[in-house]
Amino acid sequence: MTDTRTLALVTSDLGSGRGRVWRSLRRSPLGLAGGVMLAIVVLLGVLAPLIAPYGPAEVNFGAPFQQPGTVGYLMGSDDLGRDIFTRLIYGIRVSLQVGLLSVALAVLIGTPLGLLAGYWKWLDGIISRLTDVTLAFPFLIIAVGLSAISGPSLTNAAIALGIAQVPTMIRVVRGETLRIRETDFVLAAQTMNASGLRIIFMHILPNAASAIIVQATVIMPVAIIGEALLSFLGLGIQPPTASLGIMLSDAQQYISRSPTAAIFPGVAIAVICLGFNLFGDALRDALDPTTTAPSRKKSKK
Amino acid sequence: MTRYLITRLWQSAVTLILASLVVFIGVRQLPGDPALAMAGEEATPERVEAIREQLGLNEPLFTQYFTFVGNMLRGDLGESTRTGTAVTELIATTLPVTLWLSAYAILVAVVVGVVLGIIAERFRGRWPEWIANGLALIGLSVPNFWLGILAILYLAVTLGWFPASGYVRMGDDPLDAIYHLTLPAIILGTSLAAVIMRQTRASMIETMKTDYVRTAKAKGLGRGRVLVRYGLRNSLIVVVTIVGLQLGGLISGAVVTERIFALPGFGKLTLDAVFTRDYPVIQAVVLIITVGYILINLAVDILYSVINPRIRVGGSTR
Numbered sequence: 030m031t032d033t034r035t036l037a038l039v040t041s042d043l044g045s046g047r048g049r050v051w052r053s054l055r056r057s058p059l060g061l062a063g064g065v066m067l068a069i070v071v072l073l074g075v076l077a078p079l080i081a082p083y084g085p086a087e088v089n090f091g092a093p094f095q096q097p098g099t100v101g102y103l104m105g106s107d108d109l110g111r112d113i114f115t116r117l118i119y120g121i122r123v124s125l126q127v128g129l130l131s132v133a134l135a136v137l138i139g140t141p142l143g144l145l146a147g148y149w150k151w152l153d154g155i156i157s158r159l160t161d162v163t164l165a166f167p168f169l170i171i172a173v174g175l176s177a178i179s180g181p182s183l184t185n186a187a188i189a190l191g192i193a194q195v196p197t198m199i200r201v202v203r204g205e206t207l208r209i210r211e212t213d214f215v216l217a218a219q220t221m222n223a224s225g226l227r228i229i230f231m232h233i234l235p236n237a238a239s240a241i242i243v244q245a246t247v248i249m250p251v252a253i254i255g256e257a258l259l260s261f262l263g264l265g266i267q268p269p270t271a272s273l274g275i276m277l278s279d280a281q282q283y284i285s286r287s288p289t290a291a292i293f294p295g296v297a298i299a300v301i302c303l304g305f306n307l308f309g310d311a312l313r314d315a316l317d318p319t320t321t322a323p324s325r326k327k328s329k330k
Numbered sequence: 331m332t333r334y335l336i337t338r339l340w341q342s343a344v345t346l347i348l349a350s351l352v353v354f355i356g357v358r359q360l361p362g363d364p365a366l367a368m369a370g371e372e373a374t375p376e377r378v379e380a381i382r383e384q385l386g387l388n389e390p391l392f393t394q395y396f397t398f399v400g401n402m403l404r405g406d407l408g409e410s411t412r413t414g415t416a417v418t419e420l421i422a423t424t425l426p427v428t429l430w431l432s433a434y435a436i437l438v439a440v441v442v443g444v445v446l447g448i449i450a451e452r453f454r455g456r457w458p459e460w461i462a463n464g465l466a467l468i469g470l471s472v473p474n475f476w477l478g479i480l481a482i483l484y485l486a487v488t489l490g491w492f493p494a495s496g497y498v499r500m501g502d503d504p505l506d507a508i509y510h511l512t513l514p515a516i517i518l519g520t521s522l523a524a525v526i527m528r529q530t531r532a533s534m535i536e537t538m539k540t541d542y543v544r545t546a547k548a549k550g551l552g553r554g555r556v557l558v559r560y561g562l563r564n565s566l567i568v569v570v571t572i573v574g575l576q577l578g579g580l581i582s583g584a585v586v587t588e589r590i591f592a593l594p595g596f597g598k599l600t601l602d603a604v605f606t607r608d609y610p611v612i613q614a615v616v617l618i619i620t621v622g623y624i625l626i627n628l629a630v631d632i633l634y635s636v637i638n639p640r641i642r643v644g645g646s647t648r
Contacts, residue, residue, distance in 0.1 A: 161345040162352065164627075165620045167578035169585055173604050177612055178359050193578070254473045258586055261475055262601060281479055281590075288483055295476035302471035 053315035060311020066304030074122040085119035086269040116271035131252040134191025139198025147206025160196040168193030186265035205237040239316035246309030250302035408610035427595035434515035439522035447530025469524025478517040478590040495592035530565040574630035
């Protein structure tokens with residue numbers, strides 16, 4: 030058992046980390062499927078202004094409730110004759126924007142706080158109380174508060190969703206820091222009198238990076254569903270901007286007349302989130318050295 | 331145990347104070363002068379000033395905060411600016427709806443999640459595990475309000491199995507009330523069930539690898555017995571933790587579920603208050619959810635220390 034373990038350690042040190050991760054990702058069919066879903070969705074969102082046959086809020090009272098497949102309306106049209114396909118890809122664009130914004134917020138606030146809390150014990154108590162307080166406000170309540178103060182908007186939705194994810198980010202980074210702090214190379218750096226901040230940024234942060242990336246792929250779908258939910262309730266992005274949540278809320282009004290209008294936005298949200306979940310799971314397995322190489326599975330306790 | 335309890339209580343107290351500060355400061359950030367709003371557009375500056383004095387708005391912020399906390403503790407949450415009803419009364423009528431809905435949803439989620447988790451562990455590498463895993467992934471990826479819309483369309487309207495909306499009070503007709511809440515509870519419970527399933531499966535797999543399970547098996551205990559006696563007990567700890575952690579998500583989910591199924595609950599009260607800028611109600615709603623969240627988590631942690639002796643012995647907070 031010890032032999033295979035050392036062997037695996039040696040080989041994984043020889044092969045570059047990135048190569049190993051890439052190989053492991055390629056071996057996971059579900060992860061690949063997730064990656065493909067994400068690639069399609071991101072392309073649609075980014076290229077929306079180029080692909081879309083109409084403007085996202087372009088109304089055509091002459092052609093409401095077109096069936097999917099009608100010439101010129103790939104996915105049909107809504108009550109105001111707006112092309113559902115156009116609004117869908119613009120909605121995906123908005124979802125990705127809000128998702129990225131909130132992930133960035135969670136990472137930028139959560140990572141430093143998590144590092145500090147994990148490294149210095151006296152800060153841990155303070156930061157833990159801050160996390161507890163933040164956790165006590167569900168994202169919907171933060172969104173309610175923010176929209177009461179400055180009105181509902183894309184930015185407020187992203188801030189509410191991002192803040193709500195900060196505590197989990199802190200916990201993940203803190204846990205990683207606690208683990209890495211005990212390793213030999215950190216001990217070595219400490220004996221060489223490296224300053225705390227230097228150890229945190231030069232030694233701990235790079236080693237915690239994979240956990241942060243994986244957590245980001247977990248936050249992303251949560252934020253995207255959250256955006257759709259806020260917009261659905263009228264607390265997020267405001268009409269006539271196309272958002273998947275707004276499309277669902279509109280579609281609910283005339284659902285018996287045109288059920289397909291409620292199908293497409295929901296499927297889009299599900300595909301984005303499924304893509305992130307599958308890809309994130311595969312990425313986690315790939316980045317976690319204890320689960321990558323099948324030859325090492327036996328050496329796990 | 332006592333030491334753990336004291337630390338935990340102290341922490342909750344600090345969190346409560348900080349949260350009340352956040353709400354207090356947040357409310358002061360709301361646009362519009364409450365005195366001006368009460369006095370009306372035509373009021374003279376003197377009249378506005380009198381109301382400011384009466385509301386205590388001229389006091390130092392410090393004093394105002396204590397008045398605020400004092401009022402809350404005495405159960406005085408003010409009156410709705412829209413209807414003039416006491417906020418406590420509004421909450422007393424709407425909160426039970428949400429509590430029943432959430433409790434029902436948690437029940438559904440725990441049963442479905444634990445059963446699927448056990449199935450996934452029991453049939454590792456075979457098709458039942460794939461189905462269970464697939465269901466969990468769908469539960470995590472599909473927004474539950476969309477599921478709700480589809481469920482109303484197909485299960486309620488087309489097939490007529492469930493009522494599409496409406497609420498019956500538990501005190502009036504319990505069976506009918508449960509029947510009306512079934513579809514909303516299933517919808518609200520889906521993502522929680524998915525999380526519980528994944529964690530139950532993971533915890534079962536871990537437990538099955540431990541030495542004491544191997545010993546139990548070696549003593550000739552049947553697989554089913556081992557699963558129930560050791561696997562389930564350990565996964566119970568996980569389930570309790572998750573329910574505590576996911577409570578925030580559940581509250582947010584309840585708001586949207588109530589909206590879709592037109593239930594007259596806390597969520598509807600919240601949304602109505604936001605859209606009509608009914609500040610006393612918003613303040614009360616935020617405060618109650620926050621305090622409730624902190625207290626429930628405290629309860630969860632205490633419960634957790636009861637079922638998981640490792641925490642009690644260590645006396646540590648983690």
